[in-house]
Amino acid sequence: xxxxxxxxxxxxxxxxxxxxxxxxxxxxxxxxxxxxxxxxxxxxxxxxxxxxxxxxxxxxxxxxxxxxxxxxxxxxxxxxxxxxxxxxxxxxxxxxxxxxxxxxxxxxxxxxxxxxxxxxxxxxxxxxxxxxxxxxxxxxxxxxxxxxxxxxxxxxxxxxxxxxxxxxxxxxxxxxxxxxxxxxxxxxxxxxxxxxxxxxxxxxxxxxxxxxxxxxxxxxxxxxxxxxxxxxxxxxxxxxxxxxxxxxxxxxxxxxxxxxxxxxxxxxxxxxxxxxxxxxxxxxxxxxxxxxxxxxxxxxxxxxxxxxxxxxxxxxxxxxxxxxxxxx
Amino acid sequence: xxxxxxxxxxxxxxxxxxxxxxxxxxxxxxxxxxxxxxxxxxxxxxxxxxxxxxxxxxxxxxxxxxxxxxxxxxxxxxxxxxxxxxxxxxxxxxxxxxxxxxxxxxxxxxxxxxxxxxxxxxxxxxxxxxxxxxxxxxxxxxxxxxxxxxxxxxxxxxxxxxxxxxxxxxxxxxxxxxxxxxxxxxxxxxxxxxxxxxxxxxxxxxxxxxxxxxxxxxxxxxxxxxxxxxxxxxxxxxxxxxxxxxxxxxxxxxxxxxxxxxxxxxxxxxxxxxxxxxxxxxxxxxxxxxxxxxxxxxxxxxxxxxxxxxxxxxxxxxxxxxxxxxxxxxxxxxxxxxxxxxxxxxxxxxxxxxxxxxxxxxxxxxxxxxxxxxxxxxxxxxxxxxxxxxxxxxxxxxx
Numbered sequence: 165x166x167x168x169x170x171x172x173x174x175x176x177x178x179x180x181x182x183x184x185x186x187x188x189x190x191x192x193x194x195x196x197x198x199x200x201x202x203x204x205x206x207x208x209x210x211x212x213x214x215x216x217x218x219x220x221x222x223x224x225x226x227x228x229x230x231x232x233x234x235x236x237x238x239x240x241x242x243x244x245x246x247x248x249x250x251x252x253x254x255x256x257x258x259x260x261x262x263x264x265x266x267x268x269x270x271x272x273x274x275x276x277x278x279x280x281x282x283x284x285x286x287x288x289x290x291x292x293x294x295x296x297x298x299x300x301x302x303x304x305x306x307x308x309x310x311x312x313x314x315x316x317x318x319x320x321x322x323x324x325x326x327x328x329x330x331x332x333x334x335x336x337x338x339x340x341x342x343x344x345x346x347x348x349x350x351x352x353x354x355x356x357x358x359x360x361x362x363x364x365x366x367x368x369x370x371x372x373x374x375x376x377x378x379x380x381x382x383x384x385x386x387x388x389x390x391x392x393x394x395x396x397x398x399x400x401x402x403x404x405x406x407x408x409x410x411x412x413x414x415x416x417x418x419x420x421x422x423x424x425x426x427x428x429x430x431x432x433x434x435x436x437x438x439x440x441x442x443x444x445x446x447x448x449x450x451x452x453x454x455x456x457x458x459x460x461x462x463x464x465x466x467x468x469x470x471x472x473x474x475x476x477x478x479x480x481x482x483x484x485x486x487x488x489x490x491x492x
Numbered sequence: 493x494x495x496x497x498x499x500x501x502x503x504x505x506x507x508x509x510x511x512x513x514x515x516x517x518x519x520x521x522x523x524x525x526x527x528x529x530x531x532x533x534x535x536x537x538x539x540x541x542x543x544x545x546x547x548x549x550x551x552x553x554x555x556x557x558x559x560x561x562x563x564x565x566x567x568x569x570x571x572x573x574x575x576x577x578x579x580x581x582x583x584x585x586x587x588x589x590x591x592x593x594x595x596x597x598x599x600x601x602x603x604x605x606x607x608x609x610x611x612x613x614x615x616x617x618x619x620x621x622x623x624x625x626x627x628x629x630x631x632x633x634x635x636x637x638x639x640x641x642x643x644x645x646x647x648x649x650x651x652x653x654x655x656x657x658x659x660x661x662x663x664x665x666x667x668x669x670x671x672x673x674x675x676x677x678x679x680x681x682x683x684x685x686x687x688x689x690x691x692x693x694x695x696x697x698x699x700x701x702x703x704x705x706x707x708x709x710x711x712x713x714x715x716x717x718x719x720x721x722x723x724x725x726x727x728x729x730x731x732x733x734x735x736x737x738x739x740x741x742x743x744x745x746x747x748x749x750x751x752x753x754x755x756x757x758x759x760x761x762x763x764x765x766x767x768x769x770x771x772x773x774x775x776x777x778x779x780x781x782x783x784x785x786x787x788x789x790x791x792x793x794x795x796x797x798x799x800x801x802x803x804x805x806x807x808x809x810x811x812x813x814x815x816x817x818x819x820x821x822x823x824x825x826x827x828x829x830x831x832x833x834x835x836x837x838x839x840x841x842x843x844x845x846x847x848x849x850x851x852x853x854x855x856x857x858x859x860x861x862x863x864x865x866x867x868x869x870x871x872x873x874x875x876x877x878x879x880x881x882x883x884x885x886x887x888x889x890x891x
Contacts, residue, residue: 222641224780282854289861292584292787299780300853307847420776424652431645466656469649476646477634 175483179443186450190457192335200341200410202449203348207403208426209433209441210355211275211396217372217436218392219287221294225278225301227423229271229397233404234414235309236267238320241408249325259323260409264347267405268398275397276390284386302419309416317415320408344406351402352442355395359438368392372436428472434485443483524716525709531795532705536697557810559693564805565700566762570778571785571801572707572794573754578783579791579867580715581747582727584644587651588782591752593774594627595620595759597658600671600769613677617703617760624756625749632748636741639730651779655771670770677764688764696765703761704798707754711794714750723747781808788856789863796865803864808849815841815848 187195208230215223240263250256282297328339359365367388370378379385403422407414429448433440448468455464475483520527543557570592577585598620602611611619631650635643658665665671676688677699688695714720722743725733734740763769781804789800819841841848856864 216641220641222644282858285858286861289857290787290791292578292783292791293857293861296784296787297854297857299784300850300857303846303850303853307844307850311843311847424648424776428645428649431642435641462660463656466653469653472649473634473646476638476642480637480639480642482642 183450186454190454192337194453194457196337196341196345198450198453199446200344200449201452202446203345204403204406204410204422204445205426205429205448206442206445207348207351207399207406208422209429209445210352210438211400212423212427213430213433213435213438213441214368214392214396216430218368218389219283219294220291221283221298222427223283223396224295224298224423225282225305226396226400227421227426228302228305228419229275230400230403230407230422230426231414231416231419232274232305232309233267233271233401234320234407234418235313235404235416236270236401237263237405237408238313238318238414240266241321241323246323247321248323250323251325256323263323263405264402267401271401271404272394272398275393275400278397279390279393284389306416306419313416315416317413319413322409322412324409326412340410344410347402347406351399352438355399356438358395364388364391425468428468431482432472432475434482437482437484440482440484524712528708528712529705532701532708536701555691555693558697560806560810562693562696562700562765563762563809564802565697565704566758566765567782567785567805568704568798568801569700569707569758569761570755570782571789571797572704572711573751573758574782574786575789575791575794575797576711576714576723576754577747577751578786579793579797580720580727581723581744583744583747584641584647585748585751585779586644586648586783587654587779588647588751588755589774589776589778590631590651590654591624591628591755592759592762592778593654593658593771594752595624595756596763596769596773597665597671597759598623598756599760599763600674601664603764604671604674606666606671606673610675613675613760613764617757620760621753621756624759625753628748628750628752629745632745636744648776648779651776655774658774659771665771668771670768670773672768674763674767674769676767696761700761703757707757708794708798711754715794719743719746784853787863788853788860790865790867791863792867793863793865796863796867800864807852808845812845812848813842815845 186198190198208227211226211229212223215221215226241259244259246259250259278301282301283294286294286297322340324340324343326338326340329336330339330342331337332342359368367378367383368391370381370383371385371388375385378388404414407418425448426445429444430441431444432447433442433444435441451468451471452464455461455467460467479485539561540554540558543554570588573591574585574588577583577588599613599616601607602609602616602619603613631647635646638646659668661667677695678688722733722738725736725738726740726743730740733743766773782801785801785804786797787800788804789798790796816839819839
């Protein structure tokens with residue numbers, strides 16, 4: 165298909181129109197909620213889509229990385245003695261930067277370790293073998309967290325005051341939600357820049373297109389894949405921090421549902437495509453919030469997957485995806 | 493196809509000594525259905541004997557074991573059905589539990605005080621399989637255009653939607669509580685071993701053995717039939733298969749339907765055994781466990797898949813749950829290393845069961861990436877030059 169001029173603008177235009185219509189339907193408060201939930205899904209979806217793009221593995225342990233991220237944040241904050249809102253702005257900034265940095269780096273390392281021991285040995289094995297080890301890793305992560313933190317949901321300190329609100333251009337927005345959305349956008353732009361501008365980003369893109377050819381051109385495949393896992397897992401870790409800041413609660417089974425939604429986002433947007441994953445994440449956030457507003461919250465999951473099926477029936481490669489090979 | 497036929501008893505025959513193995517393989521090659529029947533009967537007779545011997549008898553009493561075997565039979569059936577979809581036709585289905593749920597609910601609705609339809613168990617086996625097969629076709633139809641992992645996510649979606657629908661359609665399914673007091677099968681004194689009930693697992697064990705044997709015979713026949721070859725052709729290269737005159741639409745739908753009907757059988761049996769059906773029994777974990785069983789057993793090899801399912805079920809539901817008692821029973825002395833006191837008998841292994849299960853999955857996959865008993869035909873295909881495979885994939889992309 166040749167790209168036609170104007171076609172590139174069509175999708176954003178339609179989305180903008182839909183968003184505006186939706187804003188009037190669900191109201192500002194719910195609109196911001198949808199953006200916030202969507203931001204969390206998008207952050208997790210990025211890791212899914214990056215890993216899939218580079219080694220064609222549905223990394224089912226990825227949702228659990230997000231869950232571990234939320235527990236690391238909880239552990240970090242509570243062991244440093246923060247039990248509630250921090251009202252001192254400089255201290256809050258330091259705590260937030262520290263929480264994001266530590267969680268993201270730690271989870272990135274966890275991701276690299278998982279890749280090294282559970283996926284790399286199976287890189288040339290039948291395609292379903294790493295999928296099964298991914299499920300195994302998911303069980304392992306859940307059980308470890310359950311042993312350390314117990315099976316019941318825990319309430320984590322929300323260091324940003326949830327009641328605080330700011331007014332931007334006459335629109336009243338909760339500070340936490342604004343912060344979450346901003347962080348998500350900053351990370352996504354940083355990722356996009358990294359992938360499209362740096363040497364390592366180019367290595368990642370070429371490995372995704374053709375691993376053997378990339379290797380012949382001097383790309384260090386193992387390092388490239390490890391970096392992909394590091395970044396993807398770090399982003400899931402960031403989503404974990406966001407979970408604690410925004411909702412202030414977590415449990416060891418959180419990863420599964422969130423991972424499922426995030427994976428759906430990645431597929432909806434076109435798996436392997438970074439912009440697509442972000443778009444899919446926000447779309448799912450909106451679908452969920454809209455079905456709740458319409459009084460169908462019991463059906464929200466069925467609606468999410470129903471829409472996914474519909475989209476894939478008419479666009480079998482997702483909204484922004486390209487045709488992929490079939491390897492079962 | 494002779495290689496395919498020989499697999500009739502391939503997996504368990506590997507355990508026999510050389511001379512016996514040769515003649516057994518010849519027998520399995522000539523009388524495949526009979527060989528399967530004899531194989532299942534032998535395994536079925538040996539299992540209750542094996543568990544009365546020491547290392548195993550430490551894990552629990554005999555009736556509990558037989559009860560566990562009957563439950564394992566349910567998963568063997570599920571794995572056999574999923575093997576058709578994933579192993580033979582190469583369609584990755586991550587929502588297979590949906591059909592298990594549909595079969596279970598079909599039986600619970602047809603045979604419980606909830607609806608007062610009171611259909612007996614035996615005809616309901618057929619009805620459950622047919623209902624599940626119908627849904628297999630209904631859910632399969634929209635996915636026909638999808639390839640590879642996009643298919644996986646849509647089936648995953650169906651797997652999530654079906655329990656939600658069952659939870660919310662209170663009129664037909666009694667919502668979250670599920671349908672309880674589902675009738676148990678009645679066949680007075682089956683072979684003089686008593687009637688179906690919670691206290692007596694033997695009739696269930698024998699019933700599930702029979703269902704498994706029949707399913708295996710039918711699946712072997714199907715695998716060697718024109719349809720079975722069409723499935724394999726589609727798995728290897730859909731475009732080439734279509735150009736050879738295979739109707740890919742009906743072939744794929746039949747794979748979904750037959751896979752689903754096997755899950756329907758398993759569902760009916762499971763509902764009659766547990767006597768309660770509720771939406772939370774059919775989560776994503778079930779779909780994944782069954783997929784792990786198929787992959788671990790060796791995709792495409794019917795006996796391998798059955799053994800994989802049995803092994804994984806026993807590890808997950810018996811071995812890991814009883815490990816604490818078993819280790820305590822061994823009375824191992826505590827090891828004191830000065831800085832570290834290691835008292836194995838004091839460890840509560842139940843707390844670590846998912847950790848151990850996960851480690852077992854990872855370890856087994858790392859050691860046998862093609863499964864415990866890889867299908868011979870598939871093994872040959874997998875070890876063909878990788879470039880050829882890559883090229884054929886490129887061709888698919890271009891269409």
